[in-house]
Protein backbone atom coordinates (compact mmCIF):
# COMPACT_ATOMS: atom_id res chain seq x y z
CA UNK A 1 0.00 0.00 0.00
CA UNK A 2 1.35 3.47 -0.88
CA UNK A 3 1.70 6.24 1.64
CA UNK A 4 -1.42 8.23 2.37
CA UNK A 5 -1.14 11.99 1.83
CA UNK A 6 -3.13 13.99 4.33
CA UNK A 7 -4.29 17.45 3.36
CA UNK A 8 -5.62 19.64 6.14
CA UNK A 9 -7.90 22.56 5.41
CA UNK A 10 -8.95 25.26 7.81
CA UNK A 11 -12.07 26.86 6.36
CA UNK A 12 -13.58 29.90 8.03
CA UNK A 13 -17.22 29.62 9.27
CA UNK A 14 -18.68 31.01 6.00
CA UNK A 15 -16.59 28.59 3.98
CA UNK A 16 -17.88 25.77 6.18
CA UNK A 17 -21.44 26.85 5.32
CA UNK A 18 -20.49 26.74 1.64
CA UNK A 19 -18.89 23.30 2.03
CA UNK A 20 -22.00 21.95 3.74
CA UNK A 21 -24.58 23.29 1.32
CA UNK A 22 -26.21 20.59 -0.77
CA UNK A 23 -28.64 22.87 -2.60
CA UNK A 24 -29.10 22.46 -6.29
CA UNK A 25 -27.52 25.92 -6.68
CA UNK A 26 -25.27 27.49 -4.07
CA UNK A 27 -23.83 30.95 -4.60
CA UNK A 28 -21.07 32.22 -2.39
CA UNK A 29 -19.98 35.81 -2.41
CA UNK A 30 -20.87 39.41 -2.36
CA UNK A 31 -17.69 41.21 -1.54
CA UNK A 32 -14.06 41.01 -2.64
CA UNK A 33 -11.45 38.87 -0.99
CA UNK A 34 -13.75 36.77 1.19
CA UNK A 35 -12.02 33.52 0.27
CA UNK A 36 -14.40 32.48 -2.51
CA UNK A 37 -11.88 31.06 -4.97
CA UNK A 38 -10.15 29.13 -2.21
CA UNK A 39 -13.50 27.75 -1.05
CA UNK A 40 -14.52 26.79 -4.59
CA UNK A 41 -11.46 24.76 -5.47
CA UNK A 42 -11.24 23.19 -2.01
CA UNK A 43 -14.90 22.18 -2.11
CA UNK A 44 -14.51 20.61 -5.54
CA UNK A 45 -11.45 18.65 -4.44
CA UNK A 46 -13.30 17.43 -1.35
CA UNK A 47 -16.24 16.33 -3.53
CA UNK A 48 -13.87 14.50 -5.87
CA UNK A 49 -12.20 12.67 -3.02
CA UNK A 50 -15.43 11.79 -1.21
CA UNK A 51 -17.51 10.62 -4.18
CA UNK A 52 -15.90 7.95 -6.30
CA UNK A 53 -16.30 8.62 -10.00
CA UNK A 54 -17.85 12.07 -9.66
CA UNK A 55 -17.50 14.27 -12.76
CA UNK A 56 -16.78 17.92 -12.03
CA UNK A 57 -16.37 20.97 -14.24
CA UNK A 58 -14.76 24.17 -12.93
CA UNK A 59 -15.19 27.24 -15.10
CA UNK A 60 -13.85 30.74 -15.24
CA UNK A 61 -14.45 33.26 -17.95
CA UNK A 62 -10.93 33.36 -19.39
CA UNK A 63 -8.03 30.96 -19.67
CA UNK A 64 -5.63 33.41 -18.02
CA UNK A 65 -7.87 33.73 -14.97
CA UNK A 66 -8.30 30.00 -14.79
CA UNK A 67 -4.58 29.37 -14.86
CA UNK A 68 -3.66 31.99 -12.27
CA UNK A 69 -6.56 31.50 -9.95
CA UNK A 70 -6.99 27.72 -10.04
CA UNK A 71 -4.65 25.66 -12.17
CA UNK A 72 -1.47 26.74 -10.41
CA UNK A 73 -2.87 26.29 -6.86
CA UNK A 74 -4.51 22.98 -7.83
CA UNK A 75 -1.30 21.58 -9.31
CA UNK A 76 0.36 22.32 -5.99
CA UNK A 77 -2.48 20.97 -3.87
CA UNK A 78 -3.05 17.80 -5.87
CA UNK A 79 0.58 16.82 -6.39
CA UNK A 80 0.73 13.06 -5.75
CA UNK A 81 -3.06 13.06 -5.31
CA UNK A 82 -4.42 13.34 -8.84
CA UNK A 83 -2.89 13.07 -12.29
CA UNK A 84 -3.12 16.19 -14.44
CA UNK A 85 -3.57 15.92 -18.18
CA UNK A 86 -2.51 19.19 -19.79
CA UNK A 87 -4.10 18.32 -23.14
CA UNK A 88 -7.53 17.70 -21.57
CA UNK A 89 -7.01 20.25 -18.79
CA UNK A 90 -8.27 17.79 -16.19
CA UNK A 91 -7.26 16.12 -12.97
CA UNK A 92 -7.99 12.39 -12.72
CA UNK A 93 -8.23 10.98 -9.22
CA UNK A 94 -7.41 7.40 -8.23
CA UNK A 95 -11.08 6.78 -7.38
CA UNK A 96 -12.18 7.65 -10.93
CA UNK A 97 -13.31 11.16 -10.13
CA UNK A 98 -12.50 13.85 -12.66
CA UNK A 99 -12.07 17.59 -12.22
CA UNK A 100 -12.07 19.34 -15.57
CA UNK A 101 -11.07 22.99 -15.94
CA UNK A 102 -12.71 25.09 -18.59
CA UNK A 103 -13.29 28.66 -19.66
CA UNK A 104 -15.86 30.50 -21.75
CA UNK A 105 -14.14 33.54 -23.16
CA UNK A 106 -16.61 33.93 -25.95
CA UNK A 107 -20.40 33.71 -25.60
CA UNK A 108 -20.42 30.56 -27.74
CA UNK A 109 -17.52 28.81 -25.96
CA UNK A 110 -20.14 27.43 -23.62
CA UNK A 111 -21.48 25.24 -26.43
CA UNK A 112 -18.48 22.93 -26.10
CA UNK A 113 -20.05 21.59 -22.90
CA UNK A 114 -23.43 20.98 -24.50
CA UNK A 115 -24.41 17.35 -24.54
CA UNK A 116 -21.93 16.53 -21.78
CA UNK A 117 -22.86 15.52 -18.24
CA UNK A 118 -21.22 16.86 -15.11
CA UNK A 119 -22.50 15.96 -11.65
CA UNK A 120 -21.02 19.20 -10.34
CA UNK A 121 -20.35 22.48 -12.08
CA UNK A 122 -18.44 25.27 -10.38
CA UNK A 123 -18.78 28.74 -11.91
CA UNK A 124 -16.16 31.10 -10.62
CA UNK A 125 -17.03 34.80 -10.84
CA UNK A 126 -20.48 33.88 -12.07
CA UNK A 127 -21.34 37.54 -12.67
CA UNK A 128 -18.82 37.50 -15.52
CA UNK A 129 -21.03 35.01 -17.37
CA UNK A 130 -24.16 35.94 -19.26
CA UNK A 131 -27.51 34.42 -18.33
CA UNK A 132 -27.53 32.50 -21.62
CA UNK A 133 -24.21 30.90 -20.74
CA UNK A 134 -25.47 30.01 -17.27
CA UNK A 135 -28.66 28.44 -18.66
CA UNK A 136 -26.65 26.45 -21.18
CA UNK A 137 -24.43 25.15 -18.37
CA UNK A 138 -27.40 24.13 -16.21
CA UNK A 139 -28.33 21.72 -19.02
CA UNK A 140 -24.97 19.97 -18.68
CA UNK A 141 -25.35 19.71 -14.91
CA UNK A 142 -26.95 16.27 -14.71
CA UNK A 143 -26.25 12.76 -13.50
CA UNK A 144 -23.09 11.56 -15.24
CA UNK A 145 -23.81 7.93 -14.45
CA UNK A 146 -20.21 7.43 -13.44
CA UNK A 147 -20.47 7.80 -9.68
CA UNK A 148 -20.33 4.65 -7.62
CA UNK A 149 -23.06 5.87 -5.29
CA UNK A 150 -26.03 8.00 -6.38
CA UNK A 151 -25.13 11.69 -6.45
CA UNK A 152 -27.53 14.62 -6.78
CA UNK A 153 -26.24 17.09 -9.39
CA UNK A 154 -25.52 20.60 -8.22
CA UNK A 155 -23.85 23.85 -9.13
CA UNK A 156 -21.63 26.05 -7.02
CA UNK A 157 -21.18 29.70 -7.94
CA UNK A 158 -18.94 32.42 -6.60
CA UNK A 159 -19.60 36.05 -7.38
CA UNK A 160 -19.06 39.73 -6.72
CA UNK A 161 -21.62 42.38 -7.69
CA UNK A 162 -21.07 43.90 -11.13
CA UNK A 163 -20.22 42.43 -14.49
CA UNK A 164 -22.43 41.25 -17.34
CA UNK A 165 -24.15 38.69 -15.12
CA UNK A 166 -24.98 41.04 -12.23
CA UNK A 167 -28.72 41.00 -12.90
CA UNK A 168 -29.39 37.27 -13.18
CA UNK A 169 -27.23 36.40 -10.15
CA UNK A 170 -28.91 39.11 -8.11
CA UNK A 171 -32.40 37.99 -9.13
CA UNK A 172 -31.85 34.33 -8.28
CA UNK A 173 -29.76 34.58 -5.12
CA UNK A 174 -30.26 38.01 -3.59
CA UNK A 175 -33.70 39.29 -4.61
CA UNK A 176 -35.03 35.71 -4.86
CA UNK A 177 -37.55 36.55 -7.57
CA UNK A 178 -38.39 33.36 -9.40
CA UNK A 179 -39.84 32.57 -12.77
CA UNK A 180 -42.05 29.68 -13.71
CA UNK A 181 -40.13 26.44 -13.42
CA UNK A 182 -37.66 27.76 -10.83
CA UNK A 183 -37.96 26.37 -7.28
CA UNK A 184 -36.98 28.84 -4.53
CA UNK A 185 -35.61 26.09 -2.24
CA UNK A 186 -33.06 25.21 -4.91
CA UNK A 187 -31.17 28.46 -4.40
CA UNK A 188 -28.89 29.17 -1.45
CA UNK A 189 -26.83 32.31 -1.01
CA UNK A 190 -23.94 32.60 1.43
CA UNK A 191 -22.59 36.09 1.82
CA UNK A 192 -18.86 36.40 2.32
CA UNK A 193 -16.97 39.54 3.27
CA UNK A 194 -13.27 40.26 3.31
CA UNK A 195 -13.58 40.46 7.11
CA UNK A 196 -14.46 36.73 7.10
CA UNK A 197 -11.09 35.92 5.56
CA UNK A 198 -8.65 35.95 8.45
CA UNK A 199 -5.81 34.87 6.12
CA UNK A 200 -6.10 37.97 4.02
CA UNK A 201 -6.81 40.20 7.01
CA UNK A 202 -3.53 39.17 8.66
CA UNK A 203 -1.38 38.83 5.56
CA UNK A 204 -2.56 41.86 3.63
CA UNK A 205 -4.34 44.42 5.84
CA UNK A 206 -3.63 47.03 3.16
CA UNK A 207 -6.14 45.30 0.93
CA UNK A 208 -9.03 46.42 3.13
CA UNK A 209 -7.71 49.97 3.00
CA UNK A 210 -7.65 49.77 -0.80
CA UNK A 211 -11.28 48.65 -0.82
CA UNK A 212 -12.19 51.47 1.56
CA UNK A 213 -10.68 54.10 -0.70
CA UNK A 214 -12.90 53.17 -3.65
CA UNK A 215 -15.68 55.59 -4.63
CA UNK A 216 -18.62 55.19 -2.21
CA UNK A 217 -20.91 53.11 -4.43
CA UNK A 218 -18.16 50.77 -5.55
CA UNK A 219 -16.87 50.53 -1.98
CA UNK A 220 -20.30 49.45 -0.70
CA UNK A 221 -20.44 46.77 -3.39
CA UNK A 222 -16.91 45.44 -3.03
CA UNK A 223 -16.43 45.77 0.73
CA UNK A 224 -19.91 45.02 2.02
CA UNK A 225 -21.29 43.05 -0.90
CA UNK A 226 -24.14 45.49 -1.43
CA UNK A 227 -25.76 44.43 -4.71
CA UNK A 228 -27.89 47.56 -4.97
CA UNK A 229 -24.96 49.86 -4.55
CA UNK A 230 -23.17 48.50 -7.53
CA UNK A 231 -22.33 51.15 -9.97
CA UNK A 232 -20.29 50.31 -13.00
CA UNK A 233 -19.43 53.90 -13.84
CA UNK A 234 -15.80 54.73 -13.13
CA UNK A 235 -16.63 58.37 -12.47
CA UNK A 236 -19.99 58.41 -10.68
CA UNK A 237 -18.95 61.95 -9.67
CA UNK A 238 -19.40 63.14 -13.25
CA UNK A 239 -22.54 65.23 -13.54
CA UNK A 240 -23.38 67.20 -16.67
CA UNK A 241 -25.13 69.80 -14.56
CA UNK A 242 -22.01 70.47 -12.55
CA UNK A 243 -19.20 69.87 -15.00
CA UNK A 244 -20.43 70.93 -18.42
CA UNK A 245 -21.16 74.49 -19.51
CA UNK A 246 -22.63 75.55 -22.82
CA UNK A 247 -20.67 78.78 -23.08
CA UNK A 248 -17.20 79.33 -21.86
CA UNK A 249 -15.09 82.39 -22.45
CA UNK A 250 -11.52 82.27 -21.30
CA UNK A 251 -9.99 85.60 -20.19
CA UNK A 252 -6.67 86.38 -21.84
CA UNK A 253 -4.70 86.28 -18.61
CA UNK A 254 -5.59 82.71 -17.72
CA UNK A 255 -2.80 80.26 -18.37
CA UNK A 256 -3.41 77.80 -21.18
CA UNK A 257 -1.99 74.41 -22.04
CA UNK A 258 -2.79 71.38 -24.18
CA UNK A 259 -2.86 67.61 -23.63
CA UNK A 260 -2.48 64.99 -26.36
CA UNK A 261 -3.32 61.31 -26.47
CA UNK A 262 -1.89 60.37 -29.83
CA UNK A 263 -2.84 57.30 -31.85
CA UNK A 264 -3.47 56.61 -35.50
CA UNK A 265 -6.79 55.02 -34.49
CA UNK A 266 -7.65 58.30 -32.74
CA UNK A 267 -5.85 61.47 -31.84
CA UNK A 268 -7.34 63.46 -29.04
CA UNK A 269 -6.02 66.85 -28.08
CA UNK A 270 -7.57 68.97 -25.36
CA UNK A 271 -7.04 72.69 -24.82
CA UNK A 272 -7.23 73.73 -21.19
CA UNK A 273 -7.07 76.90 -19.15
CA UNK A 274 -6.49 77.54 -15.46
CA UNK A 275 -8.01 80.40 -13.47
CA UNK A 276 -6.36 82.12 -10.54
CA UNK A 277 -7.88 79.64 -8.06
CA UNK A 278 -6.47 76.61 -9.88
CA UNK A 279 -9.75 75.56 -11.43
CA UNK A 280 -9.23 73.89 -14.79
CA UNK A 281 -11.40 74.53 -17.85
CA UNK A 282 -11.35 72.29 -20.94
CA UNK A 283 -12.38 74.59 -23.74
CA UNK A 284 -11.61 72.81 -27.01
CA UNK A 285 -10.97 69.33 -28.32
CA UNK A 286 -9.58 67.65 -31.40
CA UNK A 287 -10.85 64.11 -31.92
CA UNK A 288 -9.79 62.69 -35.24
CA UNK A 289 -8.84 59.33 -36.71
CA UNK A 290 -5.98 58.50 -39.08
CA UNK A 291 -3.80 61.53 -38.45
CA UNK A 292 -0.13 60.80 -39.01
CA UNK A 293 2.06 62.66 -36.54
CA UNK A 294 2.99 65.56 -38.78
CA UNK A 295 -0.67 66.10 -39.71
CA UNK A 296 -1.67 65.87 -36.07
CA UNK A 297 0.87 68.57 -35.19
CA UNK A 298 -0.28 70.83 -38.03
CA UNK A 299 -3.97 70.33 -37.18
CA UNK A 300 -3.42 71.09 -33.52
CA UNK A 301 -1.39 74.15 -34.43
CA UNK A 302 -4.06 75.36 -36.84
CA UNK A 303 -6.80 74.89 -34.27
CA UNK A 304 -4.89 77.02 -31.77
CA UNK A 305 -5.76 80.69 -32.08
CA UNK A 306 -3.00 83.08 -33.14
CA UNK A 307 -3.34 85.09 -29.99
CA UNK A 308 -3.50 82.12 -27.66
CA UNK A 309 -0.35 81.65 -25.65
CA UNK A 310 0.05 77.94 -24.94
CA UNK A 311 2.43 77.43 -22.02
CA UNK A 312 3.13 73.77 -22.70
CA UNK A 313 1.68 70.65 -24.29
CA UNK A 314 1.68 67.43 -22.34
CA UNK A 315 1.66 64.26 -24.44
CA UNK A 316 1.66 60.46 -24.17
CA UNK A 317 5.07 59.23 -23.00
CA UNK A 318 5.37 56.68 -25.81
CA UNK A 319 5.92 59.60 -28.19
CA UNK A 320 9.42 59.83 -26.80
CA UNK A 321 10.33 56.38 -28.17
CA UNK A 322 12.17 56.28 -31.47
CA UNK A 323 10.06 55.04 -34.32
CA UNK A 324 11.42 52.22 -36.42
CA UNK A 325 10.35 53.67 -39.78
CA UNK A 326 11.90 57.13 -39.49
CA UNK A 327 14.40 56.69 -36.67
CA UNK A 328 12.83 59.77 -35.11
CA UNK A 329 10.65 59.95 -32.06
CA UNK A 330 7.08 61.17 -32.21
CA UNK A 331 8.21 64.02 -29.98
CA UNK A 332 10.69 65.15 -32.65
CA UNK A 333 8.16 64.88 -35.47
CA UNK A 334 5.55 66.85 -33.53
CA UNK A 335 8.14 69.49 -32.60
CA UNK A 336 9.37 69.80 -36.17
CA UNK A 337 5.82 70.35 -37.33
CA UNK A 338 5.04 73.25 -35.11
CA UNK A 339 4.22 71.93 -31.64
CA UNK A 340 6.39 73.64 -29.10
CA UNK A 341 6.93 73.11 -25.40
CA UNK A 342 6.13 69.40 -25.40
CA UNK A 343 6.43 67.61 -22.10
CA UNK A 344 6.15 63.93 -21.37
CA UNK A 345 2.99 62.97 -19.47
CA UNK A 346 3.17 61.34 -16.08
CA UNK A 347 1.54 58.05 -16.97
CA UNK A 348 0.89 56.60 -13.53
CA UNK A 349 -2.60 55.43 -14.29
CA UNK A 350 -4.11 54.79 -10.88
CA UNK A 351 -2.71 58.01 -9.43
CA UNK A 352 -3.86 59.88 -12.52
CA UNK A 353 -7.42 58.62 -12.24
CA UNK A 354 -7.46 59.49 -8.54
CA UNK A 355 -6.33 63.03 -9.36
CA UNK A 356 -9.03 63.25 -12.06
CA UNK A 357 -11.61 62.07 -9.53
CA UNK A 358 -10.49 64.76 -7.12
CA UNK A 359 -10.99 67.39 -9.80
CA UNK A 360 -14.51 66.09 -10.46
CA UNK A 361 -15.53 65.82 -6.80
CA UNK A 362 -17.44 68.23 -4.64
CA UNK A 363 -20.25 70.69 -5.08
CA UNK A 364 -17.94 73.16 -6.71
CA UNK A 365 -15.72 70.91 -8.80
CA UNK A 366 -12.30 72.08 -9.97
CA UNK A 367 -12.93 70.87 -13.50
CA UNK A 368 -15.29 72.50 -15.97
CA UNK A 369 -15.76 71.28 -19.54
CA UNK A 370 -17.17 73.17 -22.48
CA UNK A 371 -20.08 71.40 -24.17
CA UNK A 372 -18.09 71.84 -27.39
CA UNK A 373 -15.80 69.06 -26.17
CA UNK A 374 -18.38 66.52 -27.21
CA UNK A 375 -16.20 63.45 -27.07
CA UNK A 376 -14.78 64.14 -23.65
CA UNK A 377 -18.29 64.81 -22.33
CA UNK A 378 -19.60 61.66 -24.02
CA UNK A 379 -16.88 59.25 -22.94
CA UNK A 380 -16.15 60.30 -19.33
CA UNK A 381 -19.43 58.91 -17.95
CA UNK A 382 -19.13 55.75 -20.07
CA UNK A 383 -15.85 54.62 -18.53
CA UNK A 384 -16.11 51.43 -16.50
CA UNK A 385 -13.96 49.86 -13.83
CA UNK A 386 -11.44 47.26 -14.93
CA UNK A 387 -12.62 44.05 -13.28
CA UNK A 388 -9.08 42.79 -12.85
CA UNK A 389 -7.04 45.84 -12.10
CA UNK A 390 -8.50 47.58 -9.11
CA UNK A 391 -8.83 51.36 -9.43
CA UNK A 392 -8.05 51.36 -13.14
CA UNK A 393 -10.31 52.07 -16.07
CA UNK A 394 -11.47 49.18 -18.25
CA UNK A 395 -9.52 49.46 -21.51
CA UNK A 396 -12.41 48.16 -23.61
CA UNK A 397 -14.12 49.48 -25.63
CA UNK A 398 -10.85 51.19 -26.47
CA UNK A 399 -12.57 54.08 -28.23
CA UNK A 400 -13.87 55.36 -24.90
CA UNK A 401 -10.43 55.88 -23.45
CA UNK A 402 -8.78 58.50 -25.70
CA UNK A 403 -10.32 61.72 -24.39
CA UNK A 404 -10.20 60.65 -20.70
CA UNK A 405 -6.53 59.66 -21.12
CA UNK A 406 -5.72 63.10 -22.51
CA UNK A 407 -7.57 64.64 -19.57
CA UNK A 408 -5.62 62.46 -17.15
CA UNK A 409 -2.31 63.62 -18.67
CA UNK A 410 -3.50 67.20 -18.44
CA UNK A 411 -4.50 67.03 -14.78
CA UNK A 412 -1.39 65.10 -13.77
CA UNK A 413 0.69 67.90 -15.28
CA UNK A 414 -0.88 70.18 -12.69
CA UNK A 415 0.29 68.04 -9.77
CA UNK A 416 3.44 69.72 -8.45
CA UNK A 417 4.77 66.61 -6.73
CA UNK A 418 4.42 64.39 -9.75
CA UNK A 419 6.12 66.69 -12.23
CA UNK A 420 9.48 65.79 -13.74
CA UNK A 421 12.28 68.15 -12.66
CA UNK A 422 13.43 68.92 -16.18
CA UNK A 423 11.71 68.59 -19.48
CA UNK A 424 13.09 68.68 -22.98
CA UNK A 425 11.28 70.96 -25.29
CA UNK A 426 11.68 72.15 -28.82
CA UNK A 427 10.50 75.72 -29.01
CA UNK A 428 10.64 75.65 -32.77
CA UNK A 429 11.34 73.12 -35.47
CA UNK A 430 14.78 74.69 -35.94
CA UNK A 431 16.05 73.61 -32.59
CA UNK A 432 16.17 70.08 -33.97
CA UNK A 433 17.99 71.02 -37.12
CA UNK A 434 20.97 71.85 -34.98
CA UNK A 435 20.60 68.48 -33.30
CA UNK A 436 20.30 70.01 -29.89
CA UNK A 437 16.85 70.25 -28.41
CA UNK A 438 16.78 72.89 -25.74
CA UNK A 439 16.65 71.80 -22.12
CA UNK A 440 14.22 73.80 -20.06
CA UNK A 441 13.73 73.69 -16.37
CA UNK A 442 10.23 72.59 -15.52
CA UNK A 443 9.69 75.95 -13.84
CA UNK A 444 10.51 77.76 -17.08
CA UNK A 445 7.54 76.21 -18.75
CA UNK A 446 5.03 75.67 -16.02
CA UNK A 447 5.31 78.58 -13.71
CA UNK A 448 1.73 78.78 -12.56
Ligand SMILES: Nc1ncnc2c1ncn2[C@@H]1O[C@H](COP(=O)(O)OP(=O)(O)OP(=O)(O)O)[C@@H](O)[C@H]1O
Nearest residue numbers: 010011012031032033034035036037038039199200
Ligand atom coordinates in the same frame (compact mmCIF):
# COMPACT_ATOMS: atom_id res chain seq x y z
N1 LIG B 1 -9.48 28.88 4.53
C1 LIG B 1 -8.37 29.34 3.97
N2 LIG B 1 -7.18 28.79 4.20
C2 LIG B 1 -6.05 29.30 3.66
N3 LIG B 1 -5.99 30.35 2.84
C3 LIG B 1 -7.17 30.93 2.53
C4 LIG B 1 -8.42 30.47 3.07
N4 LIG B 1 -9.40 31.26 2.58
C5 LIG B 1 -8.81 32.15 1.78
N5 LIG B 1 -7.48 31.98 1.76
C6 LIG B 1 -6.47 32.79 1.03
O1 LIG B 1 -6.90 34.17 1.07
C7 LIG B 1 -6.59 34.83 -0.15
C8 LIG B 1 -7.87 35.42 -0.78
O2 LIG B 1 -8.79 34.38 -0.98
P1 LIG B 1 -9.54 34.15 -2.37
O3 LIG B 1 -8.65 34.42 -3.50
O4 LIG B 1 -10.18 32.83 -2.28
O5 LIG B 1 -10.62 35.31 -2.21
P2 LIG B 1 -11.75 35.71 -3.25
O6 LIG B 1 -12.98 35.95 -2.44
O7 LIG B 1 -11.82 34.73 -4.34
O8 LIG B 1 -11.18 37.09 -3.77
P3 LIG B 1 -11.66 37.92 -5.08
O9 LIG B 1 -12.89 38.63 -4.69
O10 LIG B 1 -10.50 38.85 -5.29
O11 LIG B 1 -11.86 36.93 -6.17
C9 LIG B 1 -5.94 33.77 -1.05
O12 LIG B 1 -4.55 33.89 -0.92
C10 LIG B 1 -6.44 32.46 -0.46
O13 LIG B 1 -5.56 31.40 -0.74
Ligand SMILES: [Mg+2]
Nearest residue numbers: 036037038069
Ligand atom coordinates in the same frame (compact mmCIF):
# COMPACT_ATOMS: atom_id res chain seq x y z
MG1 LIG C 1 -11.61 34.95 -6.43
